[in-house]
Amino acid sequence: MSGSSFAKFGGATSCYLIDADGQQIILDAGTGIKNIPSVFLGDKPINILLSHTHIDHIIGLPFFTPMQEEGRIINVYSVPRNGLSTYDQLSKLFSSPLWPVGISDYPADVRCYDITAPFTVGDFAIDFIDSPHPGGSVVYSINYCGHKIVYATDFEHTGHSIPELTELAKNADVLMYDGQYTDEEYENKRGYGHSTPRIGMKIFENSGAKNLMFIHHAPEKNDDALLELEDAVRTDNIRYAREGVNLIL
Numbered sequence: 572m573s574g575s576s577f578a579k580f581g582g583a584t585s586c587y588l589i590d591a592d593g594q595q596i597i598l599d600a601g602t603g604i605k606n607i608p609s610v611f612l613g614d615k616p617i618n619i620l621l622s623h624t625h626i627d628h629i630i631g632l633p634f635f636t637p638m639q640e641e642g643r644i645i646n647v648y649s650v651p652r653n654g655l656s657t658y659d660q661l662s663k664l665f666s667s668p669l670w671p672v673g674i675s676d677y678p679a680d681v682r683c684y685d686i687t688a689p690f691t692v693g694d695f696a697i698d699f700i701d702s703p704h705p706g707g708s709v710v711y712s713i714n715y716c717g718h719k720i721v722y723a724t725d726f727e728h729t730g731h732s733i734p735e736l737t738e739l740a741k742n743a744d745v746l747m748y749d750g751q752y753t754d755e756e757y758e759n760k761r762g763y764g765h766s767t768p769r770i771g772m773k774i775f776e777n778s779g780a781k782n783l784m785f786i787h788h789a790p791e792k793n794d795d796a797l798l799e800l801e802d803a804v805r806t807d808n809i810r811y812a813r814e815g816v817n818l819i820l
């Protein structure tokens with residue numbers, strides 16, 4: 572969403588940059604990826620972890636400036652789904668009539684990886700668990716030199732997902748949690764694959780994580796609506812994600 576009533580929290584879809592001593596990971600490639608200043612990315616290989624390939628999480632990729640840089644290595648990691656590799660899933664977007672050029676037609680050297688087990692990217696150790704979400708998604712745990720960030724976007728608190736996420740988020744520095752719905756809204760949105768701040772707080776408290784950030788705001792919630800929701804839970808270490816804000820650990 573855009574416009575003045577979305578200026579505080581931003582209207583971009585999912586994208587987060589993690590920088591650890593100059594090593595970087597980008598979480599998801601929503602429209603927010605366009606706003607990463609190129610000076611942050613330098614000229615080294617770019618690493619993008621996709622939670623899943625729903626369109627709000629990949630739609631920024633065709634417009635990502637480094638895609639136009641000759642030979643720029645862009646590594647994209649995702650889980651194979653429906654018998655489709657990461658490359659095949661992305662190619663559904665990067666093909667006619669949705670888009671005029673394929674991934675391999677870009678000047679950048681885009682390398683797609685199918686992940687099935689814990690893996691490393693530079694000095695980051697990455698683990699993941701399945702996230703209850705239509706079509707599937709994953710929750711990532713990103714570990715670097717004793718620090719941990721857990722990215723639980725597009726997560727619904729069904730089945731065993733609460734204890735599994737609580738375990739994954741144990742003592743994390745940051746738990747990023749899908750707080751899209753209020754409890755009342757959730758009653759009519761069961762099975763949509765999203766959660767509520769109340770459940771996020773419970774997981775946060777039981778996990779011993781140090782910071783909680785609510786993410787994946789509902790598109791129709793403007794700044795006023797989000798400020799009101801945030802006011803109800805905000806502390807020094809609990810907040811709603813805002814576009815362009817840095818969290819320094």
Ligand SMILES: [Zn+2]
Binds near residue numbers: 623
């Ligand atoms: Zn999704």
Ligand SMILES: [Zn+2]
Binds near residue numbers: 585625627628725787
């Ligand atoms: Zn989403």
